[in-house]
Amino acid sequence: MKCMFCKNPATVHQTVIVNQQKREAHLCQKCARERGLIPDPPGPQIDLQAVLSLMAAPQLAPAGDAACPACGMTYAAFKAGGRFGCAHDYEAFRPSLEALFEKVHRATAHRGKLPAELRSAARAAALEDFRDRLRAAVRAEDYEEAARLRDLIRRTEAEGNPG
């Protein structure tokens, strides 16, 4: 296949799908670079910023070296054994864990049940928000919205006092 622009052999292929419309582009290395599809080749100069950031930020070093301050478990040992040593490992290995959880669970944050204490704190925050919106709705004389919010507040309050 030949480049769409200069008839050299095409080595860069791009497929873009917009609104279910598929568009394909086939370019040679040079034309692709000119149009910003691929980055410039690395220059001979040393990337000073990258070197500096590596030196200044040891927490960006490979996580294999990270150890849990509470139980001494290292990331390498965790990877080898597949089990955490204690709850603090989650904080100690956090940067690497997000990538791992993304792979295993396709998510990086919990969205389920909360312990009772957090549950009531979350409920209190939600109630406060609903009440603010209720006041705003009354001011705006949007009584339909106000009625909806009043029901929501009643339901949320009832959840907090079961039985």
Added chain:
Amino acid sequence: MNLDSLIPNLGEWLRGTGPESDVVVSTRVRLARNVADYPFAGRASPAQKAEIVARARDAVGRADLPHALEYLDVPAMPALDRQFLVERQLISRELAAVLDGPRGVAFDASESASVMVNEEDHLRLQVLRSGFALDEAWADIDKLDDALEARLPYAFHAQFGYLTACPTNVGTGMRASVMLHLPALGLTKQIDKVFRALQKINLAVRGLHGEGSRAFGDLYQISNQITLGKSEPKILNEIKEVIQTILQYERQARTVLMKERKQAEQDRVARALGTLGSATMITAEETMELLSVVRLGIHLRLIDDVPATAVNQLFIQTQAAHLQKLVGHALDGEERNAARAKYLKTRLRELGSHRQ
């Protein structure tokens, strides 16, 4: 507790009733929880594990629950009793025979709720239900979890949720599984197709005894794999949808069987009953396969004199530890096969005498 008192009974989940019980045998939900400020069980010292046991027993004892849970110490238990609890799905093989140190299990008289202590996680809560009952099981275990949490502060992280020893359980810590009996899909060779589809949507399929076990007697467990990033009701709903589809497939396959080869099925069921009732040596595997045929026969109404509960009873009582407890002493493999055959013959004759 004397475990022998459990032998003649069936756990509530083996009643063979409950929603969709023609296909769904039972529903199980478990939660993995760890107590804050202790290393996980795999790294805890024996003294720390003993403390966890003491705190867990205290929490279980004081919990405001509809049915009290009684705690049993696993290390103090003979190997046979441990195996017996594994067969009743109250403890894992790991808690029974692989792990060491202070550990145990608390469960209620109906065997519906249990809490393993110092398994892979400090606490493994479990609720078992007969039939297809994910919402009910979740409601029960949610309450049990709240009751324990009131006295045992859990290891919880604002971003990652409930923290567990294994990264595959983090977040909700919940594994919900449904045990299905799918003989018709097996017979019509459609089962692999169903399971390939399941794996694509991140649901796991396992045999009766969990991870790595083979599917005996057409029994399969379907469970969620993802525990992080979705709420518990959302995870349960995803399983529910899939199970509904599998139920449809299995029932369609059963209808086809009845239409196209009723006579042959009738024969297969009669022969299965015949073998179960007259063999003098029989393995656990063969028993499971034959009981699967009988169970299908019951739901296809090819036989109406054997209750579904009886099949479940035979199924659990013919497992190795149950048999040995029934006989009252240890049996080697050959002796077990003979004892199993004898037990089946006796029980089926009893059922038969009710028939006359």
